[in-house]
Amino acid sequence: MAPMRRDGAEGEAEAAWSLVVPLKPLVRAKSRLSRAAGEDVRPRLALAFALDTVTAALACKDVRDVSVVTDDRLAGERLAALGARILPDTPADGLNAALAHGARAVRARRPGAPVAALNADLPALRPAELELVLHSASQFPRAFLADASDFGTTLLTATSGVELEPAFGGPSRARHLASGAREITATGVPSVRRDVDTGEDLLAALALGVGPHTALQAPYLAAGTPSPAGGAATGTGPQDGSQRRLPPQVRASGA
Ligand SMILES: Nc1nc2c(ncn2[C@@H]2O[C@H](COP(=O)(O)OP(=O)(O)OP(=O)(O)O)[C@@H](O)[C@H]2O)c(=O)[nH]1
Numbered sequence: 723m724a725p726m727r728r729d730g731a732e733g734e735a736e737a738a739w740s741l742v743v744p745l746k747p748l749v750r751a752k753s754r755l756s757r758a759a760g761e762d763v764r765p766r767l768a769l770a771f772a773l774d775t776v777t778a779a780l781a782c783k784d785v786r787d788v789s790v791v792t793d794d795r796l797a798g799e800r801l802a803a804l805g806a807r808i809l810p811d812t813p814a815d816g817l818n819a820a821l822a823h824g825a826r827a828v829r830a831r832r833p834g835a836p837v838a839a840l841n842a843d844l845p846a847l848r849p850a851e852l853e854l855v856l857h858s859a860s861q862f863p864r865a866f867l868a869d870a871s872d873f874g875t876t877l878l879t880a881t882s883g884v885e886l887e888p889a890f891g892g893p894s895r896a897r898h899l900a901s902g903a904r905e906i907t908a909t910g911v912p913s914v915r916r917d918v919d920t921g922e923d924l925l926a927a928l929a930l931g932v933g934p935h936t937a938l939q940a941p942y943l944a945a946g947t948p949s950p951a952g953g954a955a956t957g958t959g960p961q962d963g964s965q966r967r968l969p970p971q972v973r974a975s976g977a
């Protein structure tokens with residue numbers, strides 16, 4: 723008998739990854755973007771990144787479901803409306819505890835689930851690139867994808883029956899390598915590696931093409947953000963209302 727797809731139809735088998743996305747309360751999120759975004763735009767950008775990340779993840783055909791671990795009420799409501807499951811951050815003990823909690827919750831419902839932790843700050847994420855990465859990951863018990871700087875990690879996976887053992891934060895590429903996870907070396911997946919921590923990162927994401935939520939926020943950057951040409955923008959910051967407009971490249975939804 724042909725395997726069942728997640729929509730109940732018969733067809734080609736697909737890996738059914740459960741994704742766990744951690745998200746800090748927006749009031750604290752993306753603190754390194756304060757200078758570039760200003761304090762009013764920063765939490766809105768953090769939410770926009772998460773909405774675009776989760777929208778793209780849910781559109782990936784190898785993703786069965788997305789659970790977001792967050793205590794943020796607004797983010798929880800908006801992400802739930804997209805179709806994500808919201809889990810409170812009950813450990814309240816930082817990023818890795820939140821991810822381990824999310825992975826446990828996923829497997830409490832679906833014991834054999836392959837699980838992937840995905841950062842919430844990937845506003846340029848494209849479903850087809852995520853699919854490529856998850857396909858590579860499915861060949862190893864644990865695997866990870868380094869971020870665009872080759873310093874951190876944007877995605878960590880554990881196939882059925884394998885513990886996730888998340889070790890995110892700072893130089894997590896080296897930590898995940900040392901833990902025995904296999905590094906995913908697939909090329910052509912820049913959107914999955916493009917996390918956004920700084921104004922420069924945001925410009926790089928805009929150049930790749932961001933999702934619609936981020937595109938709505940990105941034009942209103944504070945004057946401290948470097949210009950796309952590499953020079954510093956002039957101005958005195960958001961306090962005096964001097965903000966710079968950048969033309970974001972919005973990618974088509976689901977592209
Ligand atoms: N649920 C949960 N998510 C977290 C926690 N700490 C970090 N995250 C999330 O984990 C990912 C990477 O986090 P960080 O780089 O530490 O924080 P950030 O908000 O992205 O950026 P900075 O404030 O500039 O460090 C982001 O998706 C965060 O929202 C936590 O304690 N609980």
Ligand SMILES: C=C(OP(=O)(O)O)C(=O)O
Nearest residue numbers: 874875890891892894919
């Ligand atoms: C937490 C991580 O990401 P960030 O660059 O957002 O700190 C990480 O790379 O492990």
